Amino acid sequence: MTCAQRHPHRGFSHIDTWVFDLDNTLYPHHVNLWQQVDARIGEYIGQFLNVDPVEARRIQKDYYKRFGTSMRGMMTEHGVSPDDYLAYVHQIDHSPLDPNPAMGAAIERLPGRKLILTNGSTAHAGKVLERLGFGHHFEAVFDIIAAGMEPKPSPRTYRRFLERHHVDAARSAMFEDLARNLVVPHELGMTTVLVVPDGTREVVREDWEMEGRGGAPHVDHVTDDLSGFLAGLTARSA
The missing domain is CATH 3.40.50.1000 (HAD superfamily/HAD-like)
Known part of the structure; x- marks a missing residue:
């Protein structure tokens, strides 16, 4: 197609x-660059909320679907600083x-x-x-x-x-x-x-x-x- x-x-x-x-x-989707960001988001949520990776993943995907981005959910529900969040999750390898x-x-x-x-x-x-x-x-x-x-x-x-x-x-x-x-x-x-x-x-x-x-x-x-x-x-x- x-x-x-x-x-x-x-x-x-x-x-x-x-x-x-x-x-x-x-x-292209198959570059999976966003997979790196996705992993960084999970790490950030886990560290900020002091939860294990499984719970962090659940929260991350719940907020993503309900708020449009996990960041918006973290800001709304937990008062996260968007500057800190963005700086952390976008520290990825763009070489792919x-x-x-x-x-x-x-x-x-x-x-x-x-x-x-x-x-x-x-x-x-x-x-x-x-x-x-x-x-x-x-x-x-x-x-x-x-x-x-x-x-x-x-x-x-x-x-x-x-x-x-x-x-x-x-x-x-x-x-x-x-x-x-x-x-x-x-x-x-x-x-x-x-x-x-x-x-x-x-x-x-x-x-x-x-x-x-x-x-x-x-x-x-x-x-x-x-x-x-x-x-x-x-x-x-x-």
């Missing part, structure tokens, strides 16, 4: 702003990421603005984009700090993003690896694209994180090859 279109009426001919999630969207000139070329050819909307930090995004080699194609990164520490899928976060960067949702496309993070963008009028694993390599994902790949009302398109998908868009418009 390189591309499966769900709602033909919501296409790309009118799009002038391209919005991308970062982790597991702009690089390789430059992706094909993706960079495909993004460069997209007509209009390109922005990143992530639940991670700008510092983490900068390291990822440096490794991938195409960060210069993006106008800005809207991170969890810009979102007031309120992660996707909170409606307020998307509205803050649109207002901050003067984006017309009806003329924008959103690329995400979590279907639930496309619900609000779709309601706002954005064309939505779900980026899924290619199915040939092992990935570390929760079952609920894989929802939407078989079709959902708020998912206009599904792809397991983002570079090819983007290249196809510009090839058709050429």
